[in-house]
Amino acid sequence: LEELHTQLLGREIVYYEEISSTNEEAKQLAREGCQEGLVVIADQQLLGKGRLGRNWSSPAGTGIWMSLVLRPPILPLQASTLTLVAGLSLCEAIEAVTGLEARIKWPNDIVVNGKKVCGILTEMSAELEGIKYVILGIGINVNTPHFPEDLPYASSLYLEGKQQYIRKDILKEFLMRFEKDYFTYLEVPTFQNFIQRYEAKCITLNKKVKILASSQEYVAYAKAITEEGMLKVVTEQGEEKIILAGEVSVRGL
Numbered sequence: 230l231e232e233l234h235t236q237l238l239g240r241e242i243v244y245y246e247e248i249s250s251t252n253e254e255a256k257q258l259a260r261e262g263c264q265e266g267l268v269v270i271a272d273q274q275l276l277g278k279g280r281l282g283r284n285w286s287s288p289a290g291t292g293i294w295m296s297l298v299l300r301p302p303i304l305p306l307q308a309s310t311l312t313l314v315a316g317l318s319l320c321e322a323i324e325a326v327t328g329l330e331a332r333i334k335w336p337n338d339i340v341v342n343g344k345k346v347c348g349i350l351t352e353m354s355a356e357l358e359g360i361k362y363v364i365l366g367i368g369i370n371v372n373t374p375h376f377p378e379d380l381p382y383a384s385s386l387y388l389e390g391k392q393q394y395i396r397k398d399i400l401k402e403f404l405m406r407f408e409k410d411y412f413t414y415l416e417v418p419t420f421q422n423f424i425q426r427y428e429a430k431c432i433t434l435n436k437k438v439k440i441l442a443s444s445q446e447y448v449a450y451a452k453a454i455t456e457e458g459m460l461k462v463v464t465e466q467g468e469e470k471i472i473l474a475g476e477v478s479v480r481g482l
């Protein structure tokens with residue numbers, strides 16, 4: 230990438246025309262000892278992955294299907310806050326390049342006009358002593374012209390902005406912004422320094438939401454984001470609950 234002004238992220242980029250899953254490839258390279266900051270990117274993913282075993286539609290030439298290898302010296306428990314930081318950098322990068330109003334659905338879906346244009350899937354390998362690597366998988370629907378009927382809440386920057394965007398511009402903007410935020414995060418690895426910026430972009434707050442956990446489902450009012458990047462809600466019975474990303478899906482009502 231020309232004019233990518235980063236020290237670490239994207240200094241090495243591995244590109245595939247077609248791949249099964251960029252996260253799987255990045256994991257393999259991470260296990261083989263690749264450098265932190267390596268980016269795996271593909272024009273098309275045949276088996277793109279979402280959270281909780283879901284799939285991620287990644288047709289050829291339409292989006293940014295990428296995975297970033299990180300080796301942060303943090304505790305495994307802190308990895309979810311790192312994902313939130315990446316979502317925030319990504320949201321702001323999309324706004325900067327496209328001028329569209331990008332918003333975050335907690336924990337880390339990026340939406341434009343209420344429709345999902347990006348997803349993030351974090352996977353990691355950790356031992357008691359700490360994290361060996363974190364793979365940050367990012368899918369951005371950039372110029373996708375249409376979506377199948379089974380994805381009614383999906384959209385692309387092209388569909389919302391009514392113009393095509395250059396994928397490299399978005400990728401560069403994201404890598405530069407996220408590198409800055411990543412370095413800040415590593416100084417004090419809590420979400421505290423990002424809460425204000427995140428809350429400004431988060432559409433989940435001050436709303437009734439449906440919490441879908443594995444064993445239960447309930448409606449609650451989303452109040453705030455905690456220093457750990459968790460969602461604070463109040464149930465209809467007035468009970469305060471703290472929700473951990475990864476545990477649940479949150480739906481608007």
Ligand code: ADP
Nearest residue numbers: 279280283284285286345348349370383384478
């Ligand atoms: P969730 O939003 O359900 O927590 P993910 O962020 O991992 O999960 O995204 C996976 C889900 O997103 C899939 O189950 C599917 O409904 C939807 N999806 C799949 N591909 C796309 C895409 N390219 N754009 C937007 N949504 C998608």
